[in-house]
Structures are given as C-alpha cells and as structure tokens.
Amino acid sequence: MLESKFYGIGVGVGDPDMLTLKAIKAFKELDVVVLPEAKKAEGSTAYEIAKEYLKENVELLFIEFPMVKCVEARKGFRKENADKIIKYLEAGKKVGFLTIGDPMTYSTYVYILEHLDGEIPVETIPGISSFSDMSSRFNLPLVMGEESLKVVSLNGETNIVEEINSADNIVFMKVSRNFDVLRDGLEKTGNLENVIMVSNCGKETQEINFDLTKINKEDIPYFTTLILKKGGINQWKKFIS
C-alpha cells in the first residue's frame, strides 16, 4: 500500500499544449490510466493527449458511467467503477483518472473520490475547464472587477429567467437541452444581444453564433456553450473572427 496513489488529472479540452507541467510529471508515474466514458484508447481525446508521456507498459482501464435515469442504478455503476480502481490501489499501483477539462468541474472523477476512504493518498491536478478555454480562445473576459460569474448546466427544469437574473456573467452549458426556453428568457430580459454561442469549440466543426433568432433547437450540437455578458459583448467582438 505504501506506493499506491490515486491521481485525478485534468488534460484541458483538446489542445495538448494546454497540459500543465504537473500533469505531465504525473503521467510519467502512472501504472494504470483510467479512461472514463471510453471503450478503447483510439478515439479517446484524453488518451491521445497523454499517451506520449505514459510509461510503455502502462495499463489502460476503460470505465463507463451510463446516464441511466434511475438514481440507484447510477450509484451502482459508480460503486462498481470505484471498486475496480480500489483493487489496483490496494495492489500498490499508481492510478491516474484522466479528465477532459478540469477534474473538479463537472467530472465523473468525483464519483470515485466519494468511495475512497481517505487512507490512500489522492492528488488532484487541475486542468483548463471548457469555459476557461472558450473565453481565452475568443479573448472574451469571463468576469471583471466586482462582477459575478455563474456556471449553469442546463436541464429541462432550469428556471432560465431566474438564472439570468442571478449573475453578471453566465456560462450556460449543454445548451441544446433547453435552447428555446433559454432564447425566450434572453429575449424577455433584454439580453439577446449580449451572448456568444459556440458549438464544438476548438474543433474543426466549430461554429460561432451571436444571433440566436434564426437557429433551430434541432440543429444545435451536443457540445454547445453560451456565454451571457450582461455588461455587453459588442466591445469584445473585435477579437473574434
């Protein structure tokens, strides 16, 4: 048990240059790499980013967190995944859980932490989150001065107008789930002009929209994020081509 350690490692959203030195140092230590939401290494963005730094004989462990409706079933899957990882840790291995973005921001990594006892050493290495990446990419400030910032993951039950009223800058994630209601709320509160919506940020299929009026909910890709800046967004468009 002396040697074992569990790492949560943020790898950013896709650009390998967004890795931190700390993440790279950790990669070199790992006996086992956990790839969540993946079935094989090919096609795993996190693995592609990390692979050049991994030991040659590193073991890959693929785990899934199925998005089933039943809460009990979800908890069951999490426990199963944690048990798999704990086995490796109990055998003295160094195990790294790779997370797209940041491990403490909407990552399934925390569902493993829940099941650890606090005896095995844990080290979480932060990564650049999707909204931080997006704001830098477009030179668009997330939050300035005495403003507030809010991050909301949309679902069918989100009270949009309440969310809009609750902060100066709001990052709405998973926009496709609730696009019509979001657009209505933005219109009602006079904020239709204060947004940027980006789909597949940083990918070849990236799309940037400032005008939501002609967009159909059906056409919105899953990876779509909208940033609302109530202080206005026009003054920042000069950097966005």
Added chain:
Amino acid sequence: MLESKFYGIGVGVGDPDMLTLKAIKAFKELDVVVLPEAKKAEGSTAYEIAKEYLKENVELLFIEFPMVKCVEARKGFRKENADKIIKYLEAGKKVGFLTIGDPMTYSTYVYILEHLDGEIPVETIPGISSFSDMSSRFNLPLVMGEESLKVVSLNGETNIVEEINSADNIVFMKVSRNFDVLRDGLEKTGNLENVIMVSNCGKETQEINFDLTKINKEDIPYFTTLILKKGGINQWKKFIS
C-alpha cells in the same frame, strides 16, 4: 507591425508546475514582459514563475493599476498603461502580459484589451484560476452533476443572502471585506457547516478553517477565499489534513 503580438498569459497561483506548455512556448517568444501590480521583478510571483523560460534580453515593463475610488481616474490609469503597451506593439514587439491565475478571470489584463483596436494579433493563454487551484488542492469538487457554480468577489454592498440563495456551490473571494455579514448570512440560511475557508492558499502561511464562529474579521488575511457547498462538505473532509 507584421511581427507584433499581444499575449495574455495565465501562470497559475504560484506553483511553477501549474504552467501550461502553451504558456512556456509563449514565454520564449516574448520581447517584452508586462508585470502588472509590480514595481520590480524581485517579489513578482509571475516573474519568478516565468523567468527561466524568458529570453535573456527580454525587457521588463512594470505597470500599476491603482485602486483609487474615482472611476474616471481608474480609467485614466488603464488608458495610460494601454498606451505604454501599444507603443511596444507598434514597434513590432511581442509583448506578454503575465497574470496570476487566469487572464479572463478577474485580471487587469482585460483593461488593456479594451484599448486595443483588434488589428494587432492577440492571444490569451488560460491559466489555473485561484478557485480551481484551491478545489484541486483539497480534493473538493467545485461543481457536480446538475449543480450550479457561482463566483462572487465580495464588496461592502454584496447582498449575501441573495448570493447564497443563487447557486449550489459558491466561491466567495475577498472574504475579509465582508466577513461578518457573510457569516451571518451563512448562519441564517443554515449553511455554517457547509463551508471551507482558506487563507494564503498554497503558501507557507496557509490556514484552513471549517468553523467560522470563533474568527475575528480583523484576523482574516487579504487572500482569503470561502467555498460554500450546499450539498455538504463533511463527506470531502477525509482528504483534507
């Protein structure tokens, strides 16, 4: 003008290993390094982190953004600072503005961006923000599942109870400004048990507090952040020693 470029570069909060590869690559390109809020290189955390990667003959430019009450005066200082930087850019230089944490999150970098015309190329390189660093350091999730996250910079006028009611997880920055009211609000809303307060995070003088009841406002260092997790914080204490 062809060669000139303006970079905003996040360097994290102090650990040089939190640099991204992208930041390091940019450091190597710079003709001029802008160090905000610093009077000389010694004692500048950002400079200490970057220096081993900088060109030998790099020029250091120290600028200040004085926190004066008068808005017009503040704007004047920002314009002056921007003008200084624009001069270097117009001379064809590559200029990098170093930011503790992340350049798009409460950084004075954006006050330079405001004054650029969009003609000179700009590249913002995100960094690990203070709250992201803090949550990873303590293996404490910032936001999970369908929860929301809010970041608030306290000032004398903040309506604390409203803020507490507005999200599932809240990062309160600059806690010393408004500590008594914040503690009252946490008590009123039944959240006194759901917080961690950290002063001088990551430094030798770091202090961690879970119990706010015996703390005097006067004893709270300037760099103090409180994270409220309404879902409870006890289940995460196992990782915090």
